[in-house]
Amino acid sequence: MALILTIDTALERGSVGLFNNADSLGTFVNDSQKDHAGFVQSAIDQLVKDNNTPLEMIDAIAVVNGPGSYTGLRVGLATAKGLCYALEKKLILLNTLDIMAIASIAYHGEKDYYYAPMIDARREDVFTGVYNNQGKIVMEQAALTLNKEIFLPFTSEKKLVLSGSGAIKAAKTLSEEDIIVWDSSYTPEDINILAQKKAAKEDYSDVAYSEPNYLKAFYTTAKTIQ
Incomplete structure (x- = not known):
């Protein structure tokens, strides 16, 4: 520490x-x-x-x-x-999405839901990813245009917790009984x-070569919040 x-x-x-x-x-x-x-x-x-x-x-x-x-x-x-x-x-x-997921998972007592932190990217787009209750990414982070099919693999199994500035508009594309909207941060x-x-873990970044993560490049392998 x-x-x-x-x-x-x-x-x-x-x-x-x-x-x-x-x-x-x-x-x-x-x-x-x-x-x-x-x-x-x-x-x-x-x-x-x-x-x-x-x-x-x-x-x-x-x-x-x-x-x-x-x-x-x-x-x-x-x-x-x-x-x-x-x-x-x-x-x-x-x-940012990892931190949002940590907060949402903790608030909901690590219940066996899926967790989708979302950042409003204007129009019908959001930055998002889906995590399980252990913090493992089960849908890679990306900039996505919202539609009900995106989250169907998750809502067909269990509740999906939406959080962040994109949650409200995402909720409009989904059935109320399938989701929980957490309006905190x-x-x-x-x-x-x-x-x-x-x-x-000594997981440090190179000061000279570090750049903002605009989510233009997507994760290619599943990971757990480190």
Whole structure:
């Protein structure tokens, strides 16, 4: 486990957090996406001041790296990379849908459902993937145009939990008895869960070559949330 600074500007709600293992040392949340760029650095400065913890003491910087807002992803990753270069710290890249799935699975008590976190991609499109209750991806992440056939292999077996900004419009294509719509979202603490798992496995990314994950390239093999 590690002392980790988390940065999230991927979606409408942004956050910055400082975590020592599972313990939160402080978090700040910003609900105005257009203000994320100004919010991030001031929030980091305040966290450092509040905890009397110089950034030099942290072990790694974790950033939510997409999919999400084009501009927001670039803001978060640029901030994280700049700090990693300046402080010579490790970089952890986190997938937005993975974090959303972690939050949804935990909220529903790991019930034996399928879980489909969704990010609205305008019109009838969403970024999504489907996970089982153990966090394993059973439908690869992709940018998809919604239709009822997409989720039929899952709703024919068990309940499908929809979450995120694309959930409501996805629900309109499905039968009410087949789905659960969770209208909440993930927290900085959920981000830290995945960040700590990656740090424990030393699953770090190359600072120089890291780019935002716009979900243009799809996963080609099934994976479990790492």
